[in-house]
Amino acid sequence: MNLDCVHIGFEVISFFEKENFSSFKMANTILNEQTGVVDFFEKENDFVDFQQTLKINQHIAAENRVEYGDFQTNTQLTEQICTLLKNKNINPKILLEPTCGKGNFILSAIKTFPSLQQIFGIEIQEKYLWQLKFELLEYFLQNPTANKPQIHLYHCNVFDFDFKQVKNRIKNHELLVIGNPPWVTNATLSTLNSTNLPEKSNFKNAKGIDAITGKGNFDIGEFISLKMLELFSKENGHFAFLIKNSVIKNIVFEQKKNNYPIAEIEKHTINAKKEFNAAVDASLFFCKFNTTPEFTAKEFDFYSSKQSVSLGWVNNKFASDIEKYKKYQHLDGVCPFEWRQGIKHDCAKIMELERINGGFRNALGEEFELEEDLVYGILKSSDLKEDTIDRSRKYTIVTQKKIGEETSQILERLPKTRDYLLRHKEHFLNRKSSIYNGKPMFSIFGVGDYSFKPYKVAISGLYKQTKFTLIKPNGTVLLLDDTCYFIGFDTFEEAQKIQNLLNQPETQEFIESFMFTDSKRAITKDLLMRIGFKNRHITLKNNQLTVW
Ligand SMILES: C[S@@+](CC[C@H](N)C(=O)[O-])C[C@H]1O[C@@H](n2cnc3c(N)ncnc32)[C@H](O)[C@@H]1O
Incomplete structure (x- = not known):
């Protein structure tokens, strides 16, 4: 053939x-x-x-x-977006599509904006630029009298591209930066050993444990969006980018620090499943350049133009629903307790156990016996469905009482536990996270005195629900895994009072007013630490809590 x-x-x-x-x-x-x-x-x-x-x-x-985070925007959507911009009286002379793909935004813009004089498109995959060139030829053959801007297409990596050549040609003309940058994170790229990253790949400047545990993770689309704002927000013009909602949240959040001269910020929510067959929350991010900086964004449904809420900064605090937040902002503060994450072992096959026939079974299906000394019931995010819990489905081996503690001596006394762990030593040695490097064998994280408090108020960090669960001991203390957050208490009464305060409608609404449900992790330690309990019958003196 x-x-x-x-x-x-x-x-x-x-x-x-x-x-x-x-x-x-x-x-x-x-x-x-x-x-x-x-x-x-x-x-x-x-x-x-x-x-x-x-x-x-x-x-x-x-x-x-x-x-390449490659999700080409369909023509219908690029046309709808260009029409939305046209209806805002936007008539650009210069258009920049920094990762143009097969160029549907460029084609729709040519059809929609007769004012266009110059277009710049950059794309790393050559095949798309060829497709775009032939489509342009076809369009102009069919429409010989159509407005014909000068079109500069660059087969190039956007991270190496010298944007001066675009800047030099703007000369105060109305600019439109439009597009849909790659939908991929630096974490995914590193698992692919890909170099499709900006040189400054730790641009979030995450350090130490934050860098290891993912606070330095970023979306390539976020990097490109911020780059565009940094380069062009002082020009006359507008910005319209399809990006993940989490990126929009980050851009508005960072706006406090970046202070870009952007305003009229809008977020138009699209149906990414329908448009891209992608399971992400995404929107059209829009703003005007070269104006007095603003720090909030109005949210709309892209298809109906119906406005919902506004997100952004209010009195130095960040909210997902500004109106709701204003109603409950008196609750904003610093939590007097420290919210903790549960136990992290990164070794589920060996460390997640079930009780069976008087012994234990691990996720490999092996059955064995252990001394009870280090065995504790453990709850995962999916277990936190009830108001109160006093039993667990799963058990784990708590090899340390605090981080970094030597494990050899304790295990010396417990031959069955030691043999079980030693038999599966390879699983521990193969743990990917660098937090285990140089730590005693079988080390765990997220453990300290607080782990062993008998009563706990806990919430799942994986789900978006905001109800808090009370955990009671049942013979022994129950622990939580690292997908959960909790505060530990010595008495049932204290725990119950705090749980009640947290589950009150007022607190729940307050949490909703600054929680971003479309983030991968909506409930975070930062969020929980903002629940201040101000004037809410709690005093903490000399580390002694009084709840009244
Ligand atoms: C989400 S797609 C969107 C394409 C186009 N903007 C659209 O709206 O249809 C992202 C595009 O970025 C391109 N891309 C990825 N990494 C790039 C890089 N480093 N430099 C230039 N283009 C890149 C991909 O090949 C892909 O065409």
Whole structure:
């Protein structure tokens, strides 16, 4: 089969992907129905060769898709976005699409804005630029009288691109920076060993434990958005980028520090499942350049233009629903207790146990005996569904009472536990996180005196629900894993009072007013530490808590 110089378009490729023909005969029947061509594949070998070529391409395409955060915006959406901008009386002379892909934004902009004089498009995947060039040729062949801006297309890495050449040509003309930057995080890229990253890859400046545990994680789209704002927000013009909601939240959050001259900030929520078949929350981020800085964004439904809430800064505090926040801001403060994360072991197969036949069973299905000394019941996020809990489904081995404690001596006394752990030493040695480097064998994290407080008020860090659960001991103290946050108490009464205060409608509404449900982790320690209990019958003197 000779496919040299044959261009197989995206639609054709996705047609074959979707149909996934299981036989030569079936392919020919369906292709005959679709095209009228009799014996589309003359020989069975042609069909097999074609399937093979497609498979190799699919594999490369799938890898590229992840690495390049490649979610091309469909024409209908790019046209709707350009129309929304036109309805705001935006008439750009210069357009910049910093990661233009196959260029649907560029094509829609040419059709929508007759004012355009120059267009700049940058893209790392060459095939897309070729597709765009041929589509432009086709468009202008069909529409010879259409406005024809000068179009500069660069096959280039946006992180290496010298934006001076765009800046030099702006000369006070109205600019529109438009697009949809890659949807991928630096963490994903590092698992792919990809170099598709800006040089300054720790641009969040996360240090120490924060860098290890992910506070330094960022979306490539966030880096590119901030770069655009840094470079162009002093020009006359506008910015319209499709980005994840979490990135929009971060841009508005960082605006306090960055103070970019941007205003009229808007977030228009799209249905990313429908538009991109992607399970993320995303929106069109819009703002005006070269104006007095603003620090809040109005939220709209993209399709109905209906306004919902506003997010952003109020009196030096950040809120997801400004109106609601204003009602409850008297509760904002610093929590008098320290919210803690539960136990982290990164060794679920060996450390998550069930009780069975008087002994234990691990996630590998092995059954064995252990001394009871280091065994504690442990609750995970998914267990925190009830108002009060006093038993656990799972158990774990608490090898240390505080971080860094030597484990060898304790284990000396407990031969069954020691043998079990030693038998699975490899699992501990293979833990990826660098927090375990140089620590005693079988080390765990998220452990301290607070872990062993008998009563706890806890919440899941994985789910978006804001109800708090009271944990009571049942013979022994129950622990929580690192997907949960908790405060420990010595008495039931104290724990119950705090749980009641936290679950009051007023507190719940307050939490909702600054929680971002579309973040990957909506409940964080930072969020919990903002629940100040001001004037709420609590005093903490000399480390002694009084709840009254
Ligand atoms: C989410 S897609 C969107 C494409 C286009 N903006 C659109 O709206 O259809 C992101 C695009 O960024 C491109 N890309 C990824 N990394 C890039 C880089 N380092 N430099 C330039 N383009 C890049 C991808 O190839 C892909 O075409």
